[in-house]
Amino acid sequence: MALLSAVTTQKVIVGAAIISGKRVLAGARSDPPAAAGRWEFPGGKVEPGESEVDALVRECDEELGVSIEVGERVGGDVIMAGGRATLKVWLATLREGTPQAREHTELRWLAVHELDSVPWLPADAPIVAELRRLLA
Numbered sequence: 139m140a141l142l143s144a145v146t147t148q149k150v151i152v153g154a155a156i157i158s159g160k161r162v163l164a165g166a167r168s169d170p171p172a173a174a175g176r177w178e179f180p181g182g183k184v185e186p187g188e189s190e191v192d193a194l195v196r197e198c199d200e201e202l203g204v205s206i207e208v209g210e211r212v213g214g215d216v217i218m219a220g221g222r223a224t225l226k227v228w229l230a231t232l233r234e235g236t237p238q239a240r241e242h243t244e245l246r247w248l249a250v251h252e253l254d255s256v257p258w259l260p261a262d263a264p265i266v267a268e269l270r271r272l273l274a
């Protein structure tokens with residue numbers, strides 16, 4: 139029972155590694171204070187009853203004002219927040235629109251040699267490592 143409750147209260151955070159011309163889009167978080175200034179893949183929490191891919195498409199629309207095409211997963215599940223959340227990232231491409239920083243303080247298209255130029259959120263490290271391999 140305790141295990142079931144732990145599983146059902148797990149939050150899933152989805153992120154989009156949007157690729158264009160061998161660069162990936164990264165955004166600087168504006169909040170909360172502990173994460174402000176750290177960089178991430180656009181995305182957010184999956185809402186109850188929503189599929190992970192639908193959440194990803196919705197978040198990219200809300201945060202960036204773009205429509206995306208979702209591709210393959212990149213990297214594995216990253217357990218974070220002391221086991222209370224899982225980060226899952228997908229490759230994606232732009233279908234329509236130009237990304238606007240509606241919620242991030244800044245957006246940057248990073249080439250492979252620029253992946254280390256921003257301070258990523260700690261949970262993103264294994265995903266960034268996998269992207270380095272894919273973009274090389």
Ligand SMILES: Nc1nc2c([nH]c(=O)n2[C@H]2C[C@H](O)[C@@H](COP(=O)(O)OP(=O)(O)OP(=O)(O)O)O2)c(=O)[nH]1
Nearest residue numbers: 151152153178179180181182183218225259261262
């Ligand atoms: N979007 C995103 N969040 C990440 C990444 N890496 C990482 O640790 N996180 C963390 C930061 C936040 O604690 C959490 C995402 O929560 P969020 O606040 O962006 O979710 P949301 O857009 O649904 O926001 P809200 O409706 O709850 O305000 O996951 C990442 O690459 N992308």
